[in-house]
Amino acid sequence: MTRVVRLEKTGNPEVLKLQKVKLEKPGPEEVLIEHKAIGLNYIDTYHRSGLYPLKLPSGIGGEGSGIIKEIGTQVKDFSVGDNVCYSGGILGSYSTERNYSIKNLVKIPKGIDFEIAATLMTKGLTTFYLLHKTYPVSSSEIILFHAAAGGVGQIFCQWAKSLGCKVIGTVGSDDKVATAKKNGCDFVINYSKENFAKKVLEITKGKGVPVVYDGVGKNTFEGSIECLKIRGMMVSFGNASGPLGNIDVKKMIQPKGLFFTRPAMGQYLGTKDEIKEGADKLFEKIMSGQVKIKIFNKYKLDDVVQAHKDLEARKIIGPAILKP
Numbered sequence: 001m002t003r004v005v006r007l008e009k010t011g012n013p014e015v016l017k018l019q020k021v022k023l024e025k026p027g028p029e030e031v032l033i034e035h036k037a038i039g040l041n042y043i044d045t046y047h048r049s050g051l052y053p054l055k056l057p058s059g060i061g062g063e064g065s066g067i068i069k070e071i072g073t074q075v076k077d078f079s080v081g082d083n084v085c086y087s088g089g090i091l092g093s094y095s096t097e098r099n100y101s102i103k104n105l106v107k108i109p110k111g112i113d114f115e116i117a118a119t120l121m122t123k124g125l126t127t128f129y130l131l132h133k134t135y136p137v138s139s140s141e142i143i144l145f146h147a148a149a150g151g152v153g154q155i156f157c158q159w160a161k162s163l164g165c166k167v168i169g170t171v172g173s174d175d176k177v178a179t180a181k182k183n184g185c186d187f188v189i190n191y192s193k194e195n196f197a198k199k200v201l202e203i204t205k206g207k208g209v210p211v212v213y214d215g216v217g218k219n220t221f222e223g224s225i226e227c228l229k230i231r232g233m234m235v236s237f238g239n240a241s242g243p244l245g246n247i248d249v250k251k252m253i254q255p256k257g258l259f260f261t262r263p264a265m266g267q268y269l270g271t272k273d274e275i276k277e278g279a280d281k282l283f284e285k286i287m288s289g290q291v292k293i294k295i296f297n298k299y300k301l302d303d304v305v306q307a308h309k310d311l312e313a314r315k316i317i318g319p320a321i322l323k324p
Contacts, residue, residue: 003324005094005304007058010050013308016060016094018301025070026099031078032070034097037118038301038322039063039087041151042215042238045311047091059092061322065108065117066097075102083108087121088265094304096324103272106279112286116293119151119319120282122265124291126237127156128278129268131163134261135211135233139164144200144209144227146216147238148185149176151319155291156213157184162290168203170196170220172314179317191220200227211235217244225252233259296320 001020009015026032038061046052047060065085068078078084086093088104108117131137143160147153148169157167161184169185171177172192180188187203189196200209208229214220215238224234236244247253253260269275285291296318299307310316 002098003096003301004092004098005060005301007048007054007056007060009056010048010054013048013305013312016048016304016308018304023097023099026072027101028072028074029103030072030099030101031068031075031084031105032097033064033066033084033086033100034069035064035066035093035095035324036114037065038093038095038324039118039120039122040299040307040311040316040320040322041122042311043122045308048308054091059090059094059098061093061095062089062091063087063118063122064093064098065114069097072102078102078105078107083114083117085114085117085121087125088269094301094322096301104269104275106275109283109287112283115295115298115321116286118321119293119295120155120286121279123152123155123319124282124285125265125269125275125278126152127159128281129263129265130156130213130235130237131159132281133268134235134263135213137163137165137211140166141211142166142168142204142209144168144170144212144224145185146170146191146212146214146220146224147172148180148183148188149317150215151316152215153180154183154318155293158291159285160184162285168200168209170216176317191223195223196220197223197226204229208232213237222252225258228256228258230256231258232256233261236260236262237264293319298323 068082086104149171166186168187169180170189170191177188189199211233212224213235297320
């Protein structure tokens, strides 16, 4: 029997229930994956809480890695025994095994283990589209990234440095400053103590930055607008401190002719070719050593409730996984 974490209702971490189910055979364009590691992502808490509504009952988790145990009748590019990883598609990675569509599936290159692969796809592909698609950065640009010590932040800051950017990172506490610096930030600001917008304008000699990448949301939005230069871009891609309210275009956007965007993975990684492009770039960064991944914590699938409590308490500093 397969062990699966299910949501019968949304709410606090205790609504996550581990159940035993019998899997059907994989569909024609699906494979059966035996999970070796499962990615933990902050977006999982949005699904669980109901901030991002799901049709219930539902599985949870969008990222994992493992070995193909069975293939559907129309699968051509994958074989039994392949090491694979994925992000996106139908939720359900919080499980010992699952059937999964080959659309979002990629093979893991030799030299990358299951645990690293399980943390890469969501955070790494998010970094890919932010830096290369949403606002394609140029070498020597000074850019601002919020929550620089978090899971996405640690990958993003290393990747941005490899492209020649100067990175200003913000963190929420002093104990995260060293982590942000270690992962490539040229400047680190503790926004719980300092006015980060004022500090950014000091660093840029009053010019501001061309782009702000903001996964924090409510608490950083107004400051982010303040420290953008004329025709700068506000990239809002998360809600860690709460969702944004209504945006006053006349007050916030018009005065500097700013651009505002709310990107998501599905808009940039909606086809097999797009996913392959992103995954190839991502694996290249890992294999070259330009982006290094260190697993911060590993939880057993049985401890999923505690894992979500730690996610929401901001105790997880860096990539973390569930072990089936």
